[in-house]
Amino acid sequence: MNTRPIRFAGLALLLLTAPAFASPPEQKGSSVTPEGIEVPKPPFTEGIFPCTSCHDGKQMKVDTRRRELGMHSEIQEQLHHGPATRWCLDCHDASSRDYLHLASGEKVSFNASYLLCGQCHGDKLRDWRMGIHGKRTGSWNGAKQYLLCVNCHNPHSPHFAPLKPMPPPTRPEDIKLTKGGAQ
Amino acid sequence: MTDPKPIHPPAGAVESSACGGRREFLGTAVATVAMALTGCGKLSKEEFLQHNFRELSKDELQTIIARLEREYEEKYHKAVKVGNEPAMPGVIFGYALDLSRCIGCRRCVHACVKENNQSRDPQIQWIRVLEMDKEEGVNIQHAEQYYNPEEVPRESHFYMPVQCQQCKRPPCVKVCPVGATWKEKDGIVVVDYNWCIGCRYCMAACPYGARHFNWGEPHLESADVNPATHYLGNRPRAKGVVEKCTFCVQRTRNGLYPACVEICPTGSRKFGNLLDAKSEIRQVLETKRVFKFKEDLNTQPTFFYFYGV
Numbered sequence: 023m024n025t026r027p028i029r030f031a032g033l034a035l036l037l038l039t040a041p042a043f044a045s046p047p048e049q050k051g052s053s054v055t056p057e058g059i060e061v062p063k064p065p066f067t068e069g070i071f072p073c074t075s076c077h078d079g080k081q082m083k084v085d086t087r088r089r090e091l092g093m094h095s096e097i098q099e100q101l102h103h104g105p106a107t108r109w110c111l112d113c114h115d116a117s118s119r120d121y122l123h124l125a126s127g128e129k130v131s132f133n134a135s136y137l138l139c140g141q142c143h144g145d146k147l148r149d150w151r152m153g154i155h156g157k158r159t160g161s162w163n164g165a166k167q168y169l170l171c172v173n174c175h176n177p178h179s180p181h182f183a184p185l186k187p188m189p190p191p192t193r194p195e196d197i198k199l200t201k202g203g204a205q
Numbered sequence: 206m207t208d209p210k211p212i213h214p215p216a217g218a219v220e221s222s223a224c225g226g227r228r229e230f231l232g233t234a235v236a237t238v239a240m241a242l243t244g245c246g247k248l249s250k251e252e253f254l255q256h257n258f259r260e261l262s263k264d265e266l267q268t269i270i271a272r273l274e275r276e277y278e279e280k281y282h283k284a285v286k287v288g289n290e291p292a293m294p295g296v297i298f299g300y301a302l303d304l305s306r307c308i309g310c311r312r313c314v315h316a317c318v319k320e321n322n323q324s325r326d327p328q329i330q331w332i333r334v335l336e337m338d339k340e341e342g343v344n345i346q347h348a349e350q351y352y353n354p355e356e357v358p359r360e361s362h363f364y365m366p367v368q369c370q371q372c373k374r375p376p377c378v379k380v381c382p383v384g385a386t387w388k389e390k391d392g393i394v395v396v397d398y399n400w401c402i403g404c405r406y407c408m409a410a411c412p413y414g415a416r417h418f419n420w421g422e423p424h425l426e427s428a429d430v431n432p433a434t435h436y437l438g439n440r441p442r443a444k445g446v447v448e449k450c451t452f453c454v455q456r457t458r459n460g461l462y463p464a465c466v467e468i469c470p471t472g473s474r475k476f477g478n479l480l481d482a483k484s485e486i487r488q489v490l491e492t493k494r495v496f497k498f499k500e501d502l503n504t505q506p507t508f509f510y511f512y513g514v
């Protein structure tokens with residue numbers, strides 16, 4: 023009964039893993055959200071999107087039960103976001119796998135995932151829209167790109183990862199000057 | 206005695222004195238004076254006779270820029286553009302840095318060096334990141350700039366990058382005896398590197414350690430030269446002049462964000478037009494807890510620190 027295809031059937035869509043979340047990636051392709059904000063591509067694992075290439079409702083049956091996943095187990099292991107009861111389908115949509123959904127059930131595309139984040143982090147969403155939280159690139163007086171929440175915070179483990187600092191300045195006593203210029 | 210040497214090489218000769226000069230040196234009395242004054246054969250007649258940037262006519266400026274571009278190309282073997290975009294009307298730049306987000310990774314420091322053609326050897330950096338104790342708060346007595354742990358942020362520490370605060374009442378400008386540094390209409394405090402005499406009064410006057418002196422011949426590999434420059438910004442400097450952050454004048458006057466804003470992985474750096482009520486910088490000022498560094502000195506920075514949380 024519990025054959026592999028069935029085990030896989032209906033697994034939640036957890037597409038985002040953590041490649042270089044700490045340093046926002048160079049934008050490879052961008053898109054415009056329904057409300058007209060230009061955002062980079064969400065940091066999908068290579069080749070994983072669209073999710074419906076597996077979760078098409080035919081190859082796998084939808085299984086909404088909370089359980090240990092076979093596929094995407096690495097995401098389940100690193101899931102540290104909010105209460106322990108958090109579950110894939112809280113955010114990923116079981117019937118339209120290429121979408122997320124709000125608490126209301128309203129579908130949200132991956133490039134507008136900030137709407138989903140903003141349900142709990144409303145103050146951050148407000149600041150993000152004003153350009154206080156998050157990061158914008160491009161032109162201060164013209165077109166800009168907004169990084170998505172998920173470009174910096176792994177949605178499954180959102181705490182900002184520590185970084186190795188770049189080299190400290192040279193101490194003055196270690197700066198050598200040769201007469202006529204340091205060469 | 207029998208073979209009196211000319212005081213200076215003939216026109217067009219390449220000067221190779223101990224001062225490392227390589228500029229064309231014209232056999233004129235003026236050049237001799239220049240040499241006598243500077244003690245080295247580096248200064249060309251044109252450079253010696255050049256006026257303060259603010260007094261130049263359009264034509265003079267074009268000639269000077271053409272000369273500089275030629276000299277840079279000779280030196281770095283690549284085309285370097287020296288821009289002179291003026292301040293945009295209706296714009297005063299402002300900057301804000303989120304102390305609750307900065308993790309002290311120094312990405313900004315090194316992006317700045319790259320963008321602004323700072324000397325790699327001897328090392329010059331315009332941004333200094335201070336590591337401070339959370340318990341102490343902003344307290345320079347407890348600031349460390351040479352921190353180098355495996356990972357940042359370190360437990361119970363926070364980080365405060367310091368660079369030129371583009372003061373509204375800049376003491377550095379006030380003390381300059383020759384008017385080689387001034388505040389532009391868009392709020393950027395700039396230096397005319399060709400007018401600076403290297404007295405370093407401004408460095409003594411600046412309470413933020415924001416100014417840096419070229420004690421040695423600045424060294425910059427050709428490959429490292431950023432060829433998109435501005436006369437008052439990131440064009441390569443010479444030995445003996447002072448330099449500082451210009452909010453990336455070569456970028457910001459063309460509508461771009463400064464390099465440090467674009468690189469910061471935590472989005473701690475905010476930049477924009479203080480006169481535009483919708484700009485990010487205005488949103489910060491109007492909705493967050495903001496302070497100015499060393500506010501009591503009344504330098505009135507247009508660089509702010511805030512707590513985004």
Ligand code: SF4
Binds near residue numbers: 308
């Ligand atoms: S790049 Fe950003 S986080 Fe890193 S030290 Fe600079 S301001 Fe702080």
Ligand code: SF4
Binds near residue numbers: 371415416449
């Ligand atoms: S921070 Fe220092 S260099 Fe910059 S404007 Fe103020 S006094 Fe001048």
